[in-house]
Structures are given as C-alpha cells and as structure tokens.
Amino acid sequence: MIFDLSFGTIGIISENIAEVIVNEGTIMTLEMCEEYDAFLEEQFPHxxxxxVNKLHNYSYTFEAKLHIASLENLRAIASVTYNEHGAQETKKLVKRRAADNWNLKEFSGLQMGRHKALEWLETELVDSMIKK
Structure with a gap:
C-alpha cells in the first residue's frame, strides 16, 4: 500500500518496514516531520x-534536521542514494545527529541498493528483537 503525504509517499512494504520517497525539491519542515511521525506511529505501534529511497533531491529546515527519525519504535534506517549529493546529505544529517546513535546504513541505488537495504533492515529488526 502506498500513501500520499504532503511531502511525498510512504509505502508499507511489510508489517514492520516502510519505504519513504520525498518529492523532488521539497524542503522538509518540522510540520512535515510531525505529519510523517504521526503516520508512522499509527501504522507501526511496534x-x-x-x-529512505532518495530518488529525488530535497532538503530539511534546521528544526526538521533536529527532529527527524526520533520515534521510539524505530529500530533501523536504510538510506538508498543514487548520486554523490544524496550520499553527502545523508552523511551530514547523520553527523549532526551523532548523539542519537542512529542505526543507519547507506546503500548505493546503482548497485542493487534497494534490495540490499531491505535485506539489511530485516536482519536489523530480527537482531533488535533478540536483544530485547
């Protein structure tokens, strides 16, 4: 199932994995992040x-950078990038949020990245359940 939100789409891939695609040129605001959070909390109470499939170029406001990916039940984030700009933006965001110690891994969309990312996410979810 694919859901349209104000900033892009969220596809429900499985009972515990969502794929996010932000629209080209979007500037993610705090309000958009809150919409994103509310949707994910409703879909995934576990x-x-x-x-994060970075098919398009987009950016974040400062406030959004401080807020994004702060959900309690979020166990892993895979970022699939298709160019150097997307990879660098991911690295900058991870660096800014280093204190949060995200479980994030980047994959190249040009090298079967989406498939590898999904496999990694499934493994991380299983591992996080074992550790609990």
Whole structure:
C-alpha cells in the first residue's frame, strides 16, 4: 500500500518496514516531520524500520534536521542514494545527529541498493528483537 503525504509517499512494504520517497525539491519542515511521525506511529505501534529511497533531491529546515527519525519504535534506517549529493546529505544529517546513535546504513541505488537495504533492515529488526 502506498500513501500520499504532503511531502511525498510512504509505502508499507511489510508489517514492520516502510519505504519513504520525498518529492523532488521539497524542503522538509518540522510540520512535515510531525505529519510523517504521526503516520508512522499509527501504522507501526511496534518496532519497525524505514527505507529512505532518495530518488529525488530535497532538503530539511534546521528544526526538521533536529527532529527527524526520533520515534521510539524505530529500530533501523536504510538510506538508498543514487548520486554523490544524496550520499553527502545523508552523511551530514547523520553527523549532526551523532548523539542519537542512529542505526543507519547507506546503500548505493546503482548497485542493487534497494534490495540490499531491505535485506539489511530485516536482519536489523530480527537482531533488535533478540536483544530485547
């Protein structure tokens, strides 16, 4: 199932994995992040993971950078990038949020990245359940 939100789409891949695709040129605001959070909390009241498919170029406001990916049940984030700009933006965001110690891994969309990312997310979800 794919859901349209104000900033892009969220596809429900499985009972505990969502794929996020942000629209080209979007500037993610705090309000958009709150919409994103509310949707994910409703869909996943249990541990889940996110695949961020960076098909498009987009950016975040400062407030959004401080807020994004702060959900309690979020166990892993896979970022699939298709160019150097997307990879660098992911690295900058991870660096800014280093204190949060995200379980995030980047994959190249040009090298079967989406498939590898989904496999990694499934493994991370299983591992997080074992550790609990």
């Amino acid at each position: 541990p889940f993971a996110i695949l």
